[in-house]
Amino acid sequence: MTATALETDRHRVVIVGGGFGGVYAARTLSRQPVDVALIDRRNFHTFSPMLYQAATGAVAPSDVSQPLRKMLRRQRNARVILGEATDLDAAQRQLRLSDGTRIDYDSLVVATGTQPSYFGKEQWREHAPGLKTLEDATEIRRRALLAFEAAEREPDRERGRVWMTLVVVGGGPTGTELAGALAELARNTLRSEFRTIDPSEARVILVEAVDEILPGWPEFLRHAAREELEQLGVEIRTGTRVEDIGPTHVDVRAGSGVERIETRTALWAAGVRPTAFGRRVAQALAAPTDRVGRIVVEPDLSVRGHPEIFVVGDLAAISDDAGETVPDVAQKGIQAGRHAARAIAERLRDRPSPPFRYRDIGDLAMVGRFRVVARLPLLALTGFVAWLLWLGVHLYYLNGIQTRLVVSMRWAWSLFTSGRGSRLITGTHATYGALPPIGSLDGSTDLPGVGDRSAA
Amino acid sequence: MTATALETDRHRVVIVGGGFGGVYAARTLSRQPVDVALIDRRNFHTFSPMLYQAATGAVAPSDVSQPLRKMLRRQRNARVILGEATDLDAAQRQLRLSDGTRIDYDSLVVATGTQPSYFGKEQWREHAPGLKTLEDATEIRRRALLAFEAAEREPDRERGRVWMTLVVVGGGPTGTELAGALAELARNTLRSEFRTIDPSEARVILVEAVDEILPGWPEFLRHAAREELEQLGVEIRTGTRVEDIGPTHVDVRAGSGVERIETRTALWAAGVRPTAFGRRVAQALAAPTDRVGRIVVEPDLSVRGHPEIFVVGDLAAISDDAGETVPDVAQKGIQAGRHAARAIAERLRDRPSPPFRYRDIGDLAMVGRFRVVARLPLLALTGFVAWLLWLGVHLYYLNGIQTRLVVSMRWAWSLFTSGRGSRLITGTHATYGALPPIGSLDGSTDLPGVGDRSAA
Numbered sequence: 088m089t090a091t092a093l094e095t096d097r098h099r100v101v102i103v104g105g106g107f108g109g110v111y112a113a114r115t116l117s118r119q120p121v122d123v124a125l126i127d128r129r130n131f132h133t134f135s136p137m138l139y140q141a142a143t144g145a146v147a148p149s150d151v152s153q154p155l156r157k158m159l160r161r162q163r164n165a166r167v168i169l170g171e172a173t174d175l176d177a178a179q180r181q182l183r184l185s186d187g188t189r190i191d192y193d194s195l196v197v198a199t200g201t202q203p204s205y206f207g208k209e210q211w212r213e214h215a216p217g218l219k220t221l222e223d224a225t226e227i228r229r230r231a232l233l234a235f236e237a238a239e240r241e242p243d244r245e246r247g248r249v250w251m252t253l254v255v256v257g258g259g260p261t262g263t264e265l266a267g268a269l270a271e272l273a274r275n276t277l278r279s280e281f282r283t284i285d286p287s288e289a290r291v292i293l294v295e296a297v298d299e300i301l302p303g304w305p306e307f308l309r310h311a312a313r314e315e316l317e318q319l320g321v322e323i324r325t326g327t328r329v330e331d332i333g334p335t336h337v338d339v340r341a342g343s344g345v346e347r348i349e350t351r352t353a354l355w356a357a358g359v360r361p362t363a364f365g366r367r368v369a370q371a372l373a374a375p376t377d378r379v380g381r382i383v384v385e386p387d388l389s390v391r392g393h394p395e396i397f398v399v400g401d402l403a404a405i406s407d408d409a410g411e412t413v414p415d416v417a418q419k420g421i422q423a424g425r426h427a428a429r430a431i432a433e434r435l436r437d438r439p440s441p442p443f444r445y446r447d448i449g450d451l452a453m454v455g456r457f458r459v460v461a462r463l464p465l466l467a468l469t470g471f472v473a474w475l476l477w478l479g480v481h482l483y484y485l486n487g488i489q490t491r492l493v494v495s496m497r498w499a500w501s502l503f504t505s506g507r508g509s510r511l512i513t514g515t516h517a518t519y520g521a522l523p524p525i526g527s528l529d530g531s532t533d534l535p536g537v538g539d540r541s542a543a
Numbered sequence: 544m545t546a547t548a549l550e551t552d553r554h555r556v557v558i559v560g561g562g563f564g565g566v567y568a569a570r571t572l573s574r575q576p577v578d579v580a581l582i583d584r585r586n587f588h589t590f591s592p593m594l595y596q597a598a599t600g601a602v603a604p605s606d607v608s609q610p611l612r613k614m615l616r617r618q619r620n621a622r623v624i625l626g627e628a629t630d631l632d633a634a635q636r637q638l639r640l641s642d643g644t645r646i647d648y649d650s651l652v653v654a655t656g657t658q659p660s661y662f663g664k665e666q667w668r669e670h671a672p673g674l675k676t677l678e679d680a681t682e683i684r685r686r687a688l689l690a691f692e693a694a695e696r697e698p699d700r701e702r703g704r705v706w707m708t709l710v711v712v713g714g715g716p717t718g719t720e721l722a723g724a725l726a727e728l729a730r731n732t733l734r735s736e737f738r739t740i741d742p743s744e745a746r747v748i749l750v751e752a753v754d755e756i757l758p759g760w761p762e763f764l765r766h767a768a769r770e771e772l773e774q775l776g777v778e779i780r781t782g783t784r785v786e787d788i789g790p791t792h793v794d795v796r797a798g799s800g801v802e803r804i805e806t807r808t809a810l811w812a813a814g815v816r817p818t819a820f821g822r823r824v825a826q827a828l829a830a831p832t833d834r835v836g837r838i839v840v841e842p843d844l845s846v847r848g849h850p851e852i853f854v855v856g857d858l859a860a861i862s863d864d865a866g867e868t869v870p871d872v873a874q875k876g877i878q879a880g881r882h883a884a885r886a887i888a889e890r891l892r893d894r895p896s897p898p899f900r901y902r903d904i905g906d907l908a909m910v911g912r913f914r915v916v917a918r919l920p921l922l923a924l925t926g927f928v929a930w931l932l933w934l935g936v937h938l939y940y941l942n943g944i945q946t947r948l949v950v951s952m953r954w955a956w957s958l959f960t961s962g963r964g965s966r967l968i969t970g971t972h973a974t975y976g977a978l979p980p981i982g983s984l985d986g987s988t989d990l991p992g993v994g995d996r997s998a999a
Binding site: 128131147148150154156157160161166167168169170188232233236239274277279281282283446510525 | 586588601604605606610612613617622623624625626644688689695696733735736737738739856924966
C-alpha cells in the first residue's frame with residue numbers, strides 16, 4: 088500500500104472535474120507550495136459556451152475542447168488523473184474512484200457540474216438529448232443532420248415534414264442559441280445541398296414554459312433576442328409546457344389544450360441537476376441543497392462543517408451581493424475556482440479565507456450569425472457590435488493559442504460563407520442503417536427522382 | 544412504385560462510394576447531359592492520405608473530411624444519397640440498398656474501395672484495428688492515448704512498459720507513416736505532460752513480413768525512410784511475420800523462433816480486401832479478380848461483359864503501361880474516376896471509350912515532422928524540400944478552401960510546436976471505465992504519487 092514516485096509531504100489539493108471551475112482552481116495554485124491532482128473522466132476540458140456551435144457543425148469538437156494535460160503541462164505541481172470519482176470519505180479525507188483507487192487529500196475542490204434533468208421523466212432522455220458534453224454535441228449534430236437526410240429520401244411529403252420539424256425544449260441561453268443555430272443550419276448552410284427537399288422549409292420550434300425566453304435577462308434584450316430568432320424563422324412558444332416526449336412527438340400544453348407537435352428531433356435544454364458524484368457529495372456531507380440539488384455553500388465556497396472541502400462551478404448554489412442566485416455561466420466557474428484556490432492558499436498561511444463575491448461581467452448570447460444580445464454591467468447591446476464583443480470574449484477564454492487561432496479562422500469563415508465544414512455524421516449509428524427504411528409504411532421503396540423509372 | 548420529383552429522361556449515372564474515385568467521377572460529369580446519384584454510407588468524403596494524422600491527434604477528424612453534399616452542392620446534375628448498397632441486378636440495371644430501396648442506372652461506377660484484411664484471422668481485428676475510415680482513426684487515437692493514461696496510473700513498472708509498447712503491423716506507406724507519427728506523439732507531443740511516466744520511453748515497433756519497409760519503392764528512399772524512422776526511435780522489424788495477436792501480445796516469427804511482444808496497443812496496416820459490396824459485385828458479374836479480390840477491369844475500366852459498369856479506385860486491379868500493378872494511392876482513384884466519367888461521356892456520343900493510362904506522378908510518405916520521402920517521375924527527394932512538396936500536394940487535394948486554410952494553419956502550428964490539439968478520447972469507451980482497474984493483479988489500489996500516504 089505504499090505510494091511511489093511523487094509521494095509528497097506538501098499539502099495535497101485534489102480537484103474533481105476539469106471544467107471551468109476545476110481548471111481555474113488548478114491554475115491559480117500554480118505558484119503555491121501544494122501538490123495538485125486534477126481528476127476527470129475525460130482527458131479534455133470542454134469550452135461549454137460554444138458547445139452549441141459544435142452541435143450544429145460550425146466548429147469541430149476538438150475546436151471547443153483542449154487536452155487537460157496540455158493545459159497543465161507547464162504547471163509542475165499539478166498532475167492529471169483520468170478517472171471517475173464515485174465516493175467520498177470525508178472523515179478519512181479520502182476520495183474513491185470507480186476502480187477502487189483511493190486518493191487522499193488535504194483540501195478537496197468539487198467541480199463536477201450538472202447534467203440534463205428531465206424532471207423525473209427519464210424516459211424522455213433517449214428522445215430528447217441534452218447538450219452538456221462533447222458527446223452530446225456530436226449526438227445532436229448526428230440527429231439534426233440525419234433528419235434532413237431522411238427527409239431527402241422520404242417519398243411521403245407529410246412524413247418528410249415531420250423529419251424537418253426540430254423542437255428545442257427550454258428557452259434559456261443554451262436553448263436560445265441552439266434554436267438560432269439550427270435555423271441558420273437549415274436556412275443558410277444546407278441551402279442548395281439537397282435536391283428533393285428545401286431545407287429552409289424546416290421548422291425550428293423553441294418551447295419555453297415561462298412567459299419569455301432568456302428569463303432573468305433585461306426585457307430590452309429578451310425582446311431583441313426574440314426578434315432576432317423570429318427573423319431567422321424560429322417559432323417561439325413561450326408559456327408552453329412539455330407534457331410528453333416520444334420518438335415521433337412532443338406534446339405541449341399552452342393554456343387548457345394539449346397540442347401534439349410531430350417531430351423526430353427533439354432537443355433538451357430545459358433543466359439540469361448535479362451529476363451522480365455531486366449528489367453523492369451532498370449526501371455524504373449532509374450538505375444543504377437548493378431546489379435542483381446544487382450544494383448551498385458557505386460564504387468562502389466551502390461546505391458547512393468541512394472547511395477543507397470547496398464546491399465550485401455549476402454544482403454550487405451561490406448568491407451575489409443582492410441575494411440573487413448566480414446563474415450557471417462560465418464566469419461562475421472561473422471566478423469560484425480561482426476563489427477556492429486562493430482560500431486554500433490563505434489557509435496554508437493560517438489566514439482566514441475571505442468570502443466569495445461574484446463579479447457580474449454580463450451575459451452574452453449569440454442567437455444567429457452576427458446576431459448577439461449582450462448584457463453588460465453598464466449597458467446592453469445588440470447586433471453587430473455585440474457580436475464583435477462576443478467573439479472577442481469567447482476567443483479570449485478559449486484556452487490555448489492554437490485553438491484560438493484555428494477556431495477564429497474556421498469560424499470567421501463559416502460565418503461569412505454559411506459553411507459548416509464539420510458536418511460529420513459519426514458514431515455507432517452514423518451510417519445509413521440509423522435511418523428508418525424509406526417507404527416502409529406504404530410499401531413504396533423507390534427513391535424520389537432516381538427511382539424505378541422502367542416500372543413507372 | 545412511381546418515382547417523383549426529379550424523374551428524368553436523361554442518362555442516369557449511379558456512383559457507389561464517396562472516396563476519391565467516386566467524387567472525381569461525379570465532378571467530371573458536371574457538364575454532361577446526365578443525372579448523377581452518388582451513394583455513400585457516410586455523409587462525408589475522407590481525405591485518406593491524412594488519416595494517420597487524425598489517428599495521432601495532429602488534425603481533427605473534420606479537417607480530413609468534407610461533407611459530400613457540400614462538395615457537390617453547385618453541381619446541379621448531381622445528388623447525394625445516404626445509403627448502403629448491398630446488391631446489384633446487372634440484368635435489370637438496378638442497384639439495391641440495405642433498406643430495400645432500388646435504384647435504376649444506365650451507367651454504374653463502383654468505387655467502394657477496400658477494408659482491412661486479416662488473412663483469415665478475423666479474431667485479430669478487435670486487438671489490432673486498421674486505418675481505413677475516420678472512425679478507425681478516432682479509435683486508434685483513443686487506444687494510443689488511453690495506453691499512456693493507463694501507463695501513468697500503473698504502479699507496476701513492468702505492466703507500465705507493456706502499456707507503453709505500440710506495435711504497427713505492416714510496413715507500407717500507411718504503417719510507415721503511422722509508426723512515425725506515433726513516435727512523434729510519444730517523444731514530442733506528450734513530453735512534459737505526464738508525471739509518473741516518461742512518454743519518450745515508449746517503444747514503437749514496426750513489423751513487416753518482407754525484407755524492407757515501403758516495398759516497391761526505390762531502394763534509396765526505402766533506406767532514407769528507415770533512417771528517418773530509426774532517428775525517431777521506431778524499432779523496425781523487417782522479415783518478420785505476425786503469428787498471433789491477442790489482447791496483450793503480438794507474436795512474431797523472424798527466422799525459426801517465435802518471439803512474444805507484450806503490448807496492449809497493436810495496429811493493423813498489413814493487408815486489405817474489397818468491402819462486402821465490392822465482393823458482391825465481383826460475384827454477381829462473375830468478374831475476374833486478383834489475389835486479394837480486386838476486380839480486374841478492361842482497358843477502359845469497365846467490367847468484362849458489362850460495358851455500362853465501371854470499377855475505379857482501390858477496388859479495381861489496374862496495370863500501368865509497363866504491366867506493373869498500380870498501387871492503391873489517391874491518384875489511382877482520382878485518375879480512374881475521371882477516366883470512367885469521360886468514358887461515359889464519350890459513349891453518350893456513340894464514341895468508343897479510350898483505354899485508361901495511369902500517369903505516375905510519384906509517391907510521398909511523411910515519416911515524421913518535416914521528414915518526407917518522395918518518389919517523383921524524374922527524381923527522388925528526402926528531407927525538408929520533400930516535406931514542402933508533400934505539404935503543397937496534400938493541401939492542393941484537400942477539398943474545399945476552408946478545410947485547406949484551417950488544416951494548413953492547425954498543422955503548421957502542430958508541426959512547429961509538436962502540439963496536437965485534437966487529442967480527444969471520445970466514443971463509447973472514452974471515459975475512464977475503458978481502462979483496466981489499476982493494481983487489479985497485486986492487490987495494490989493506490990495511485991503512484993497521490994496514494995494513501997497516511998497508511999504508508
